Amino acid sequence: MTMTDQSICKQTLAFDLDSYLQARKAIVEKALDQSLRVGEPPQIYEAMRYSLLAGGKRLRPILCLATCELVGGSIEMAMPTACALEMIHTMSLIHDDLPAMDNDDYRRGKLTNHKKFGEDIAILAGDGLLAYAFEYIATYTQGVEPAAVLKVVSKLGHAVGATGLVGGQVVDLASEGNPDINLETLNYIHTHKTGALLEACVVSxxxxxxxxxxxxxxxxxxxxxxxxxxxxxxxxxDITATQEELGKTAGKDLEADKATYPRLLGLEASKAKADELTEAACAELASYGDSAMALQAIAQLIANRKN
Known part of the structure; x- marks a missing residue:
């Protein structure tokens, strides 16, 4: 990392990220609300909407919109995919909270889907959102070459399946209680369970x-x-924040004896690693100049977030 890279990364301090995120979140929330209306049978649509519209930072769809604009595209071109990405992310949260998985009662400060609607409907709500996400991209994307839409659909399928999110979750569950998990396995879990979908958001x-x-x-x-x-x-x-700050149960990783960075490296080394990755992320975008300030500021936000 050169001093030039570091200074470029620090220049994002002058970028009004709060205003940017609030404006983008508002248009994403409106699009999400319009994307999924209550139909028949109403119970499943209500369960799907309950989690899809439960709030959150909406970083994934915002990243999708931002990268589309960065390379010369428009918000309109990317919005159907941005909504679909949030549908897929919401599916992953619904299923992750189930008793057979991470078994959590709260998400974003509200009862988890299975606590509100029951485990059976929660599973089906996640399935419904996943299927609808691909339908939504294929049906509503406009002004984009069909080959590009197909490439995005393929990218998302790869990110969410056994090659991505599902595979990472399997290894994560299998690693619980195993004191011999090494950094290579932990990186696999993180880059597949969380990173694959984030990468799909940016690249799509x-x-x-x-x-x-x-x-x-x-x-x-x-x-x-x-x-x-x-x-x-x-x-x-999970170690340092309260349930009120997180909007979900704190200390779950410790309780489940999960493989985590703090467990392997300690808190300080983990924080240093997150900062190192953030600097590297900002440096990748240095050649775009001010056009990439939003993406660089989001990288800083991720490293410094409190929930």
Missing amino acids: GAILGGATEEDLGRLSRYAYDIGLAFQIVDDIL
Whole structure:
């Protein structure tokens, strides 16, 4: 990391990230609400909407919109995919909270889906959101070459299946209570369970916007770095934050004896690793200049978030 890279990363302090995120979150929330109306049978649609519209930072769809704009695309081109990404993310949260998985009663300060609607409906709500996400991209994406839409659909399928999120979750569950988990296995869990979908958010927006292969390479590396940093900070917050700050039960990783960065490296080394990844992410975008300030500021936010 050169001094130039570091100074570019620090320049994001002048960027009004709060205003940017509030404005983007508002348009994402409106689009999500419009994307999924109550139909028949109403119970399943209500369960799907309950979790989809439960709030949150909406970082994943915002990343998709931001990268599309960065390479010359528009918000309109990327919005259906941005909504679909939040549907997929919501599915992962619903299923992750189930008793057979992480067994949590709260998410974003509200009762988890299975606590509100029952385990059977919660499973089906997650399934419904996952299936609808792909339908939504294929049906509502406009102004984009069909080949690019197909590439995005393939990218998301890879990110959410056994090659990504599902595979990471399997290894995560298998690693609980195992004192011999090493850093290589932990990185696999984090980059697949969390990082794969984040990387898909970043890269899919760029694909829709007509990115070059060079763009995709830079943005993929940026996404890898912020994805791993995100999960490291998640590990740290599980130890240091309260339930009120997290919006979900604190201390779950410790209770389940999960493999985490703090368990393997300690808190301080984990924080240092998250900071190192953030600097690397910012450096990947240095050649874009001020156009990439939003993405660089989001990287800083991920490293410094409190929930």
